[in-house]
Amino acid sequence: MPAVRKIRSAQAATLHPSFQVDYDSNVWTFAQTTVGQQREFVTVDWAIPVARGELLTDYKHRGLLDELKCYLKTSIVDDTVRMTVGSIPSTYMGVRELVKFMGEREIRTLFDISTAVSWEYVEGLEEQYIMAGGDVGRDRAWTHSTAYKLIHPLTQIYELADSLRARGGQAPCEAPFDGRKTYDVVTGPLGLARTGGLLPIPDEISVPILTYAYEWIEHGSEDVIRLQAEIIPMLIDARSAKGPRRIICLREIKRHIEEFQMSPIPGTLTPWHEPLLATDRIDDAGDEREISGTQALRRLILMTQSACSTLLQACTGIRAHELIGLSLDHDPTLQHGVIKSVTSLDGLMEVFSICGISAKREATRHEWTAGLRPLGTKHMPIVLKSIEVLVRLMEPWRALSGSSTLMLSFSHAKSLPSGADGVGRMTANRNSLLQREFAVEALTKKRGIEMTQAIYEVRSLRPQRWRITFAHYVFRSKPELMPALRTHFRHMSEQITDQGYIGNDAALLENLEGERVMETSRFLVQITLGKPIGGGPAQRLLMQHAESMAKALSVMDGETLIDKAVAYVKLTDLRIWTGTYASCLIDMVPDRSSCNPHASLLTVRASPDFGVRSPGLCAGCKCCIILPEHRDFWEDRLLKNQTIVQADRINSKDQRSKIAMSRIVQSRAVLKMISKATGDASDRSGGS
Structure with a gap:
């Protein structure tokens, strides 16, 4: 099909739930999906200055305009990206700079951007922001965040090349930046490190x-x-x-x-x-x-x-x-629509939670622990x-x-x-x-x-x-609460809580290491019992080594089994890496890691590659063990992807999302493994 006909076909297709705009319009307006933002709408004005007083909407630039429109729509509707409305402004910022660069170089199509040209683009941006730092009324700081926003659209366009061309769009003829990821370009050649983030309030x-x-x-x-x-x-x-x-x-x-x-x-x-x-x-x-x-x-x-x-x-x-x-109408079954009350497992306390929606990456239901009181009291x-x-x-x-x-x-x-x-x-x-x-x-x-x-x-x-202050207070009070803190914040990676919130304070890091030792020790004690403790590829390995682990712990110093396990962990320098969706045994079997294939070559303690690690990858990794505490994540993942498939059936002429369907199958399998390991007959992984 000719490119022009493909583009027209893409325009005429049923609109995606996140793409309710007029494709042919020179101004796209999206309703803000994250509450509390200053502006209720995000606007993309395609009348972007090109060069010499020309605009992207001028007739001579219509080809490039169609390519960029195709890119932005694809990044919103494609299953591999699903860009949120909150990410559109930063993407638009990068697109504007790319259009300006192409206009100055008289590059008419994205296809003509070679690897060499991509590096010229980066050099031009760096010079522009550093040399123009004195401009009045505009922040020209050349930071990690700024560079990432400006460079990433070009990398993303190439990654979406097949999807773009299927829709009549275009992509660079060669991989930008020698095929390096945006983060690698920003931290490597540009040498822009991420800042330490926000500090707790003194x-x-x-x-x-x-x-x-x-x-x-x-x-x-x-x-x-x-x-x-x-x-x-x-x-x-x-x-x-x-x-x-x-x-x-x-x-x-x-x-x-x-x-x-x-x-x-x-x-x-x-x-x-x-x-x-x-x-x-x-x-x-x-x-x-x-x-x-x-x-x-x-x-x-x-x-x-x-x-x-x-x-x-x-x-x-x-x-x-x-x-x-x-919102007070969030859930009519809750007090004021947002307060949930449950009795603790020991039946002594009443535990309260605030229920609402979190939209850091996408809108998901979430609960925040709000306090507790002795059952039957009025406090x-x-x-x-x-x-x-x-x-x-x-x-x-x-x-x-x-x-x-x-x-x-x-x-x-x-x-x-x-x-x-x-x-x-x-x-x-x-x-x-x-x-x-x-x-x-x-x-x-x-x-x-x-x-x-x-x-x-x-x-x-x-x-x-x-939020950072709260994390520090909890951790300073009792380092053993770190796993609960990760769950409370619903962080996808322990690295976010441990490094992003706790920071580099020596005393806190020592406590954090102590918490990891105890967490690993408790895990080893569970292994010695010889019973399934969870699901995932590593479960069979644990069952095979239960007896040998029990023997190894028995010869260690300590009055109790947990004391012996702590001594063993310190002697072997072994660590278990925990997270919201899985725990990782890479330190025990480094040669079987999917996210860090070179872990076995390291002379120091092995750890997951947090930049690569993901739920889908971990679920099939031989280092992975999925425990009962991870059940909530996989139940949410199942429901979320069932919703995506249902929406695609309604809005995309009953065409199922292949990625969402594969995640549904995977989530069901994981939930069944957890239920089997724990003897829980209430399998909540039912049909869609």
Whole structure:
């Protein structure tokens, strides 16, 4: 089929669920799928400057335009990529630079990009960003992140060559960058290392903030809710009044707010908050402004919401977009639609979880442990109290706007909303600004420092850092909780939690190593029992060596079997690598690794290649053992791919996704192995 006819055929095909745009349009608009983002839509404007005042949409460049449109659509709908809406802006950024480069070199088609030309592209980008660092109004920093975003589209286009040509598109005639991966190019020839990531919030900042937030919610939240309930009817009356009557009503509202008596802190005569009298405050721009009356109440409401969001993120590690996405209609069977309660296995405790949607890579259901209490008691963990306060505090504004989200924002700059247009959605940026404002007040009150000093100290405070702070707190408290922390964060790789969150602190790394020793030791003890402990290719190997392992442990020093196992692990320097979807025995059988085929050649301890490791690869690797604790991942994987297949049946004329189908088959097989090993008759790997 001629290329033009193939492209037209691709355009006419049934739209993919993630590609609901007009292919022929010069502006593609996608609805944002990650909640809490500043912009609700992502726009791709194909009128990209080429060279000499020409645009990609000009007739002479229509061929290249069609190739790039084909690439972007393919990357969204192709099973091997399935690019999310959140990744489109960075891809578009790289496409713009590629178009500019091709225009300057008068390259008309992607096919004409050779290996040599690809290196010229990289050199040009590096020179452009380094030499133009002084441009006003644009961040020209040549960093790992920037380079990756700009280079990756070209690498990805070549990787999709077969799919693109099947749809009438094009790809480079030779592998860009000598066939090297984008990450390898950025860290190798360009020498751009990834930064260490976000650091935990220092104790001198986090402790005062969390203490102040806790006291605000425990001692003051009822006052805020009560004052708001008293003022709203008065505002409705004032807005319906006219002339002198309206002025009298507004004065009465101001007086009521200023004379409102704040409750004392339990055990003292000191109010938890000063009266809401007229006061001057410094905003983010450094301008001084007076706050009084309804403006003071408005600020009190928003600060209460910030206290709740701070506690929720700091005490659970929930991301900003996950928190903002919590909705009271998420699940009608749960308390407030988001709180789940179960009894602990020993029947002594009631364990609470927050249920919602996580969309770091794609939208998936997730649960965050939110606290526990002795069964039958009325104690409310602070995380649940924060949810309860948010539900009640924002209820009038949900009713006004028709929204069901847990958190909201006020759209107008002053007073309280009078209509639906005055209530807006919360965004990650707005949440960050409000948390910093709350933090400034916390530091001035708890540490007694000047406001200017407090503003300086919280300048780099970001909600995401509460997640890192939470991880450090859990790990410092008890290193043995690291496996539970990985599960709580639902990290695909232990490397993300261990290296990305714990960092390089020597004392913490020593604790982390101790936790790995204990984890490996417990695993070896299970092996000696001679019973199946899980599924996967390595299970048969473990059964064969159960007796020899028992003999090896019996001669070690130690009072208990676990003590003997620890001694054995330290003597042999053996480690088991754990993860969300499988555990790896590469240190025991390095020559059988699928992700790291050269592991047996190493003179040091072998470890998985985290850049290659994946659920599909591990499930067939002879180093892999899949344990009962991995069941949740494989059940989620099964359900997710069943959903993909079902969507393809509806939207793609009943054409099944081959990749999704293979993952369904694999997930069912894994779940059956786990059930067989554990003697669990409730096989949850049923048909699609």
